[in-house]
Amino acid sequence: MIENISRRGFVKAAGTVGAAAMLAACGGKSDNAGSGDAASTEETAAKKVLYFGQNNPKEGLDMQKSTNSGESAIADSVVESPLRWTEDNVLVTTFLSEIPTFEADGLTLPCEIKEGVMFHDGTPLTSADVKYSFERMFTPATAAKSTYMYDVLAGAAEMLAGEKDNLDDGITIEDDRHFTFHLATPMVTFVNNLGISYAHIFPKDACEKAGDQWGLGANFIGTGKYKIQSNDDTTEVVMVKNADYYDGEPALDELHYVFYDDPSTKMNAFIAGEIDWCDLDASLLEEYSNNPDTADKVVLYDTLGVMFIALNNASENLKDAKVRQALSMAIDRESILTNIMGGAGKVASGWLCPMTPGWDESAPDLPYDVAGAKKLLEEAGVTNLSLKCETRSSGSYVDIMTAVQGMWKEIGVTLDVQGVDAGIWSEDRTAGNIEVDCLGWFPLYADADNHMYTYFANTSSDTKSVFYHNDEANELLNSARAELDAAKRADLYKQADDIIIRRDMACIPLYWPKRSFVAQPYVVNAKCGNLIYHMIDVDVDPTHPDYPTDR
Amino acid sequence: MRDFLIKRTLEALAVIFAIAAITFFVLNIVPGDPVRVMLGEMADEATVQQVRHSMGLDKPVIEQFGTWLMNMLHGDFGTSYTQRKPVMDLLLNSLQYTARLAGWAYLFALVLGLVIGVLAAVHHNTWIDRTLMAISVAGISAPAFWVAVILQIIFALNLKWFPLAGVKKPMAFFLPTIALGVRYAASIARVTRTSMLEVLNQDYMRTAEAKGLARWTVILGHGFRNALIPIITIAGTQLGDIFTGSILIETIFNIPGIGSMLVTAINQRDLPLIEGGVMYIAVICVVVYLLVDILYAVVDPRIRLGGEASE
Numbered sequence: 001m002i003e004n005i006s007r008r009g010f011v012k013a014a015g016t017v018g019a020a021a022m023l024a025a026c027g028g029k030s031d032n033a034g035s036g037d038a039a040s041t042e043e044t045a046a047k048k049v050l051y052f053g054q055n056n057p058k059e060g061l062d063m064q065k066s067t068n069s070g071e072s073a074i075a076d077s078v079v080e081s082p083l084r085w086t087e088d089n090v091l092v093t094t095f096l097s098e099i100p101t102f103e104a105d106g107l108t109l110p111c112e113i114k115e116g117v118m119f120h121d122g123t124p125l126t127s128a129d130v131k132y133s134f135e136r137m138f139t140p141a142t143a144a145k146s147t148y149m150y151d152v153l154a155g156a157a158e159m160l161a162g163e164k165d166n167l168d169d170g171i172t173i174e175d176d177r178h179f180t181f182h183l184a185t186p187m188v189t190f191v192n193n194l195g196i197s198y199a200h201i202f203p204k205d206a207c208e209k210a211g212d213q214w215g216l217g218a219n220f221i222g223t224g225k226y227k228i229q230s231n232d233d234t235t236e237v238v239m240v241k242n243a244d245y246y247d248g249e250p251a252l253d254e255l256h257y258v259f260y261d262d263p264s265t266k267m268n269a270f271i272a273g274e275i276d277w278c279d280l281d282a283s284l285l286e287e288y289s290n291n292p293d294t295a296d297k298v299v300l301y302d303t304l305g306v307m308f309i310a311l312n313n314a315s316e317n318l319k320d321a322k323v324r325q326a327l328s329m330a331i332d333r334e335s336i337l338t339n340i341m342g343g344a345g346k347v348a349s350g351w352l353c354p355m356t357p358g359w360d361e362s363a364p365d366l367p368y369d370v371a372g373a374k375k376l377l378e379e380a381g382v383t384n385l386s387l388k389c390e391t392r393s394s395g396s397y398v399d400i401m402t403a404v405q406g407m408w409k410e411i412g413v414t415l416d417v418q419g420v421d422a423g424i425w426s427e428d429r430t431a432g433n434i435e436v437d438c439l440g441w442f443p444l445y446a447d448a449d450n451h452m453y454t455y456f457a458n459t460s461s462d463t464k465s466v467f468y469h470n471d472e473a474n475e476l477l478n479s480a481r482a483e484l485d486a487a488k489r490a491d492l493y494k495q496a497d498d499i500i501i502r503r504d505m506a507c508i509p510l511y512w513p514k515r516s517f518v519a520q521p522y523v524v525n526a527k528c529g530n531l532i533y534h535m536i537d538v539d540v541d542p543t544h545p546d547y548p549t550d551r
Numbered sequence: 552m553r554d555f556l557i558k559r560t561l562e563a564l565a566v567i568f569a570i571a572a573i574t575f576f577v578l579n580i581v582p583g584d585p586v587r588v589m590l591g592e593m594a595d596e597a598t599v600q601q602v603r604h605s606m607g608l609d610k611p612v613i614e615q616f617g618t619w620l621m622n623m624l625h626g627d628f629g630t631s632y633t634q635r636k637p638v639m640d641l642l643l644n645s646l647q648y649t650a651r652l653a654g655w656a657y658l659f660a661l662v663l664g665l666v667i668g669v670l671a672a673v674h675h676n677t678w679i680d681r682t683l684m685a686i687s688v689a690g691i692s693a694p695a696f697w698v699a700v701i702l703q704i705i706f707a708l709n710l711k712w713f714p715l716a717g718v719k720k721p722m723a724f725f726l727p728t729i730a731l732g733v734r735y736a737a738s739i740a741r742v743t744r745t746s747m748l749e750v751l752n753q754d755y756m757r758t759a760e761a762k763g764l765a766r767w768t769v770i771l772g773h774g775f776r777n778a779l780i781p782i783i784t785i786a787g788t789q790l791g792d793i794f795t796g797s798i799l800i801e802t803i804f805n806i807p808g809i810g811s812m813l814v815t816a817i818n819q820r821d822l823p824l825i826e827g828g829v830m831y832i833a834v835i836c837v838v839v840y841l842l843v844d845i846l847y848a849v850v851d852p853r854i855r856l857g858g859e860a861s862e
Contacts, residue, residue, distance in 0.1 A: 058633060058634050058815055058819075059633055059634075060634065060635060067591055140597075140598060140601050141605070143589070143590055143594075143598065143601075143602045145590055145591040145593065145594060146591075146593065147594075147595075147598075148593050148595075160595070160597070160598065161597065162601075212635055213635065216634070216635060216636065233634070233636075234644065234807040235717065235718060235719065235805075235807055236719070258717070259805070259807075260716070260805050261802050261805060261811050261814075261815075262802045262803055262805070264803075265703075265715070265716050265802070265803055265804070265805050268703060268707070268708060268715055268716070269715050269716055269717075269805075271708060272707055272708055272711070272715045274714070274715055274716070274717070421583065421817075421818065422583075422588060422818060422819075422820075423581075423582070423583020423584065423585065423587075423588050423820040424582045424583045426583070426584065426587045426588050426592060427582060427583055427584040427587055428582075429592065430584075430587055430592060454593075463592070463593070464592070
């Protein structure tokens with residue numbers, strides 16, 4: 001049959017098929033989302049609508065499976081944890097009647113759910129949903145990322161090890177509105193951890209029905225202020241207000257999260273009026289701070305994090321604290337902050353930043369003293385020191401370490417800097433193969449536990465390639481975990497910071513970073529507490545002259 | 552013709568298989584544990600091992616390859632590690648945007664390139680020729696990302712005639728189509744001009760004119776048709792390029808196509824998605840080159856293939 005195809009016939013057939021394919025490819029849907037008639041334009045003008053621009057991490061909204069702040073920002077509008085941290089770093093209740101407090105044993109934590117709390121599908125939130133959500137988290141098949149923040153619950157470790165399939169010991173249910181957490185060991189910050197996204201409470205039936213697709217598309221409901229109207233997981237998530245919200249009607253009628261891969265395109269979209277608010281990448285801060293269209297809309301805010309150089313304390317090169325001190329003293333932090341980060345931060349005087357309880361106000365800045373650094377190396381008997389740095393090629397890490405490379409050269413230390421992708425970095429770091437690294441750590445609320453325990457406690461330091469083992473510091477960190485008195489806890493962390501950083505220099509803090517965003521003047525309460533852009537308390541002023549009515 | 556089609560099709564299948572094997576094994580050799588990337592640095596080793604087992608990543612690589620290949624032959628490219636959706640669904644979702652962008656850009660490049668090329672050749676050595684060729688040189692020289700940014704600044708930010716980015720608004724594909732297509736249009740224009748100039752000086756063109764045929768009938772009916780071979784060569788290879796090389800334009804115009812999907816997949820060590828994306832590119836390229844080869848034979852009767860070539 002093929003033999004009988006004539007050349008002319010083939011051309012005609014190919015032309016027809018080609019034309020059809022081209023039409024199919026180019027035509028597609030008209031997607032006239034923005035071409036409403038006059039009536040719908042008026043309707044939009046009357047509505048309170050907010051467009052927020054951010055990148056798309058493509059990890060889904062299930063925060064048991066993601067730790068991304070972008071996903072968290074979206075998910076927190078839909079699903080609630082028992083408590084929540086405000087943008088001003090205050091812990092407040094969501095669906096719990098009050099912030100729970102531990103009984104005298106420091107292990108038992110009774111909780112009460114407010115009356116009338118409903119999921120978006122109209123089913124009531126009950127104690128069983130709370131228990132289900134935590135059991136799901138500890139079920140190995142879920143592959144939850146942040147179990148370490150809650151695994152002090154009795155029975156959690158056994159669940160993670162596959163030895164149990166329930167949390168009957170860790171959460172007991174009194175009735176639909178009353179339940180109690182039971183910890184295996186004291187951990188004061190467990191209550192704090194109930195205020196972050198990883199403690200989201202899901203409706204058991206809907207979550208089980210969605211299975212592995214929970215958090216993808218519109219398969220995501222909660223008790224939050226906004227309900228997902230559409231989510232293509234690719235370009236935009238559209239939400240509408242949850243008019244039945246138990247704590248009063250939400251401020252916005254519609255909330256759009258629009259995804260941008262390129263930070264410059266996102267900023268152009270902001271200038272073009274396609275979005276009202278977005279984060280501002282550090283690499284663009286200087287440009288848009290000097291741009292007359294955006295200068296008065298740039299907001300710089302403090303984070304709770306620290307940018308630092310991680311040192312492998314087990315490395316033969318870095319075992320001596322004098323060497324680590326010398327490396328710290330050779331770094332001109334102010335220069336790095338000014339020349340690489342555009343001044344977005346504050347030179348660090350320790351590990352804990354000023355907003356974290358335990359920050360030592362009286363601590364002097366970490367010294368920059370090249371001669372002193374050389375002297376310390378001499379005292380340590382170290383010459384021709386050669387170190388290897390492996391850091392992620394994303395962000396400013398390589399730029400910072402390249403600057404440090406030059407500074408350490410001044411004291412005779414050779415640093416080989418290698419930028420690698422996240423996959424290689426993650427594997428090498430977990431294996432403890434990284435000697436020197438540059439990174440930032442941003443705890444989700446103002447408490448030192450997550451901040452310091454993770455990197456410097458004997459049981460967890462090795463997983464960060466830091467390998468810091470100091471029994472004195474370890475004792476302080478563990479005591480602080482169980483200390484109920486806030487002032488005493490802060491003092492314990494202050495002591496720990498002094499030992500770990502100012503005495504041992506286990507890692508080298510560089511600066512406490514600031515981050516930035518741009519927001520139009522009609523966005524009310526545009527704030528960011530710590531990397532996560534929450535819309536929970538945000539409103540827009542449609543009477544403002546700049547408020548777009550034709551979008 | 553049949554033998555040629557069978558031979559070239561088998562060659563194309565062999566190439567696709569080779570690319571599949573190389574892609575799979577290289578991705579499995581490259582350092583960077585996808586499970587560790589997926590679970591994050593705080594996951595304990597037991598969980599990591601458990602997930603690795605559930606994903607079949609603890610099996611011998613050759614066994615994994617066999618399973619992947621068999622599944623792929625049944626249209627199953629696996630499930631994305633991070634997005635938890637079938638790779639085929641993600642590919643098709645991205646393809647709808649890439650195809651729309653590339654399709655429009657190709658059509659734009661083809662029409663504009665051919666028109667400019669023919670006009671320049673017909674008006675050889677006149678101001679029209681010089682102007683059109685100057686424009687085409689500028690089109691070839693200007694990087695696509697630069698054209699994209701300039702178009703955005705002029706037509707979206709200042710004049711506000713078109714949307715700046717995205718895929719949902721009407722005319723959203725207008726600026727990216729031009730940004731992507733202008734370079735290809737310029738190349739086609741230059742090749743068309745050169746090819747047409749060679750043909751226009753041939754005796755049969757003068758004969759056709761002497762027979763009293765209308766000028767444009769001669770140019771298009773006799774000249775253009777005979778100038779097609781080099782044009783098909785460049786236009787064919789460009790079809791493959793344009794469908795697989797729009798990553799920058801997709802990023803700048805915020806189009807969630809294959810390019811941006813692949814970049815994210817690579818950063819996240821999402822192996823099934825990377826493999827699926829690479830196979831998409833491989834299949835497009837192989838099919839396009841196959842079609843170009845077939846078109847040679849169809850358009851030019853002098854080209855004989857295989858055993859027929861000696862006749």
